[in-house]
Amino acid sequence: MTQKQLNGVTIDVNDEGYMTNHAQWNRDVAAALAKEEGVELTEGHWKVLDFIDKDFAEKGVVPGMRRMNKVGGIPTKDLYSLFPDGPIKKAAKIAGYPKPVSCV
């Protein structure tokens, strides 16, 4: 485990850059993490991040693509345009959650 400085706050991350202590996460941290991934957060991004947050609280895992579609109401196309090159992994990282473990 390593620590990382972001906008003056210190966060704990694993060697792939996923946060290991969600208590350290807030909207500013998300914006800073997003910037590192080359993403500028908009309302559309927040809809995804908020859904991951809500679903993780409920299920204890990062939702997969289909759950994002069906339960979150976020179309696949939107996910790929908001978070290019690996939407769920990227969104989970920005949302301060572990690397997704689902295959679909």
Place this chain on the structure above:
Amino acid sequence: MNNGQKINKVSIIVSRGSLEGVYPGLIMANGARMEGIDANLFFTFFGLHAIVKNKMNHIKIATVGNPALCVPTPMGAGMPTWMGAIPGMSWIATAMMKKEMEKIDIPPVGEFIEMIHDAGARIYACKATVDMFKLTPRDFCPQMDNVLTVGEFYEMSAGAQIIFT
């Protein structure tokens, strides 16, 4: 080996039309896109059923000639192979498997193809099979991008890892 370099592109061939023949290719294509890897799906022979409108949602597990089939669960006792030929066996096995797949959010074939296409993967049909099965463009789901010859398939697979399933 490619010396630990990231895979940038895959071309996945789906050649079989059973449930267990179709899904691995679909899961790998979707998984590739989720990793930011370019993906092409090429359907050939009975694998073509996965993109034919009135076949794609009726794909079944092969119960005949499948010695790995177990009852009542996939890890239960081995089923005598002759039982696979009992009428309705394929239907029952498929219904049970689909229920399990639904639980882990693996979509039905039609929805999965749409998801993979929306994810940016391209979907191709094999020309030789299309001719042999006497199919027309109207027979395919709207996500089918093009009918390709083998030569064209290799062309569009330039720089890709080719995976045959």
